[in-house]
Amino acid sequence: MTLSTEQGDTARPPADEGQGPEQLLTPVLSAFWDEEESWTLETYRRHDGYQGLRKALAMAPDDLIAHVKDSGLRGRGGAGFPTGMKWQFIPQGDGKPHYLVVNADESEPGTCKDIPLLFANPHSLIEGMIIACWAIRSNHAFIYLRGEVVPVLRRLHEAVREAYEAGYLGRNILGSGLDLDITVHAGAGAYICGEETALLDSLEGRRGQPRLRPPFPAVAGLYACPTVVNNVESIASVPAILHRGKDWFRSMGSDKSAGFTLYSLSGHVASPGQYEAPLGITLRQLLDMSGGMRPGHRLKFWTPGGSSTPLLTEEHLDVPLDYEGVAAAGSMLGTKALQCFDETTCVVRAVTRWTEFYAHESCGKCTPCREGTYWLVQLLRDIEDGKGAPADLDKLADIADNINGKSFCALGDGAASPIFSSLRYFRAEYEAHLDGAGCPFDPAKSTAWADHPTEVTA
Structure with a gap:
């Protein structure tokens, strides 16, 4: 992983003058991933863990929703829908149970941010879930995890156990009157279950397939009750907003794309990894701090948000990696999965x-x-x-x-x-490739492979 050494409360956007490339990073979720036993409650508390929760529980639920809404936090799962607005859609006084479901079924090709976050810092998600449940008046939350990642499943189970033992889960949390249980569910590895209604069907024990909408999950979601479905990174970002303030969060990124986020840099780059930076940083800046493309090669094309987003080329290196900037370039920010391919790739x-x-x-x-x-x-x-x-x-x-x-x-x-x-x-x-020519990048036909005869580029 690649982290900045700057861990202060004051974040500086990429446009600031006089910064070295590494100073553009704003580690919050990833601030202590490299510490020994970073996943434990003890380590999390040492880094102000559960301080945001105490502030949230002192607020009225509607005020808490307004606070998150005013912060400008947008969903980090791909669509970029405002998180606070999503919480606001939950009807109140309906007499039904309300549910929070965290979508941890990360399976978009090239996307690898939620799994390392859960592996290294699971308590950030748990704290965020408690805050969200207080806001939407929920007493039961679910984490739908991709079933193949067994080490992460074990870490999550242990983190939930620690939270129960410390009084952050269970009955009357921190004397607030909130009762909350969290269930960790391991999915069966279907990509379609990353779609929120297919996830809900799978969670209910049925085959994961998208539902016809309306009704939307906010009205009839899990077990036909009002449900919020949020991405891991979206919920894990909430505690820092409560602890450090919405103005601190809005000081990063742009007006319409506020805050920090995790960029997953992979492919033919010198130093792939997770780079936590303000929204609006460019691929050129990320490549500068990661050592660029592998030696002797140049960028040919890349995806800004995983393989389901329209690919871009080297002419888009300076496109701001926020929701509006990438959309203006003809693609989507998606999950910020920056897959970079060099000129040897067909x-x-x-x-x-x-x-x-x-x-x-x-x-x-x-x-x-x-x-x-x-x-x-x-x-x-x-x-x-x-x-x-x-x-x-x-x-x-x-x-x-x-x-x-x-x-x-x-x-x-x-x-x-x-x-x-x-x-x-x-x-x-x-x-x-047409009319019998075949692939010009075939190792047997192309000199582009001379230095890497055994490399697979797909």
Whole structure:
């Protein structure tokens, strides 16, 4: 992991003059990941753990919601919806139980922020969950964790046990009158369960498939009761906002994209890892502090938010990595999964591998996604193998258009995004594969592989 040595309360945005690259980082969630036994309650308390909770419990729930709303915190799971507004949607006085569900089913290709956060600092999530439950008047919360990450599951169970033992969970928490239980649930490894309503179905014991909306989860979610579904990083960011103040949080980032966030830098870079920085930092700045691309190579294309976001090229190195900046460039910030690929990577091969993933993970509930992703894979495989014809490129775009915006959930949109964007920026590379030519990046045909004959680039 890569962390800044600056751990003060005053964060400085990337635009400030006279800063070295490493000073652009603002470690909050990752401030003590490298300490011995960082996951324990003792370590968390040593770093002001559960101080935000005490301030939250002294506030009225509606005032707490307004405080989080005024901070400008937006959901860190991909959509960027304002967190406080999401809490505000929960109806009050309805006589039903209210639930908080934390989406820890991190499975977007290239995304690796929530899992290391839970592994190194699980109590930040637990404290945030208690605060959120006080705000929405909930007495039962759930963590839906990706089941493959057994070490994280064990850490979470231990952190929840410590919280119960210390009186942060259970009955009458810190004398506030709040009763709260947290259940940690291990999912079965389906990508579709990252979609909030499919997650709720899975949590209820059914096959994970997206629900028809309305009704929305805020009205009829888990067990047909009002439910808030938030990402791990969204909830884990709340304690610092309560402890240090909403003005401190708003001092980072931009007006519409406030605060700090975790960027997952991976691919052909010298130092991949988690970089916690204000929203609005650029990929160029992140590469500067990480040592750049691997020696002797240059950036060819990258994803700003995982493989389901339209890819960008080296001409977008200075795009502000916030919700508005990336959208203006024609992509989405998503989960801030910055996958960087150099000039030895075949775009067609990379897009084919991503599309195979989406076809495999499609739940099959709607026809556009179920059938469309299958045919996209067939076409892409033919093109990559040199069996395609020029008309196949228009057919690819047409099938993607029949999926985009017409599928039951965002999985279809995610499958179409790399198709559209790669055809926009690298159509000539697709054309180079056609009419029997095959992949020009094949190790047997290309000198681009001379220095790395055994490397896999997809």
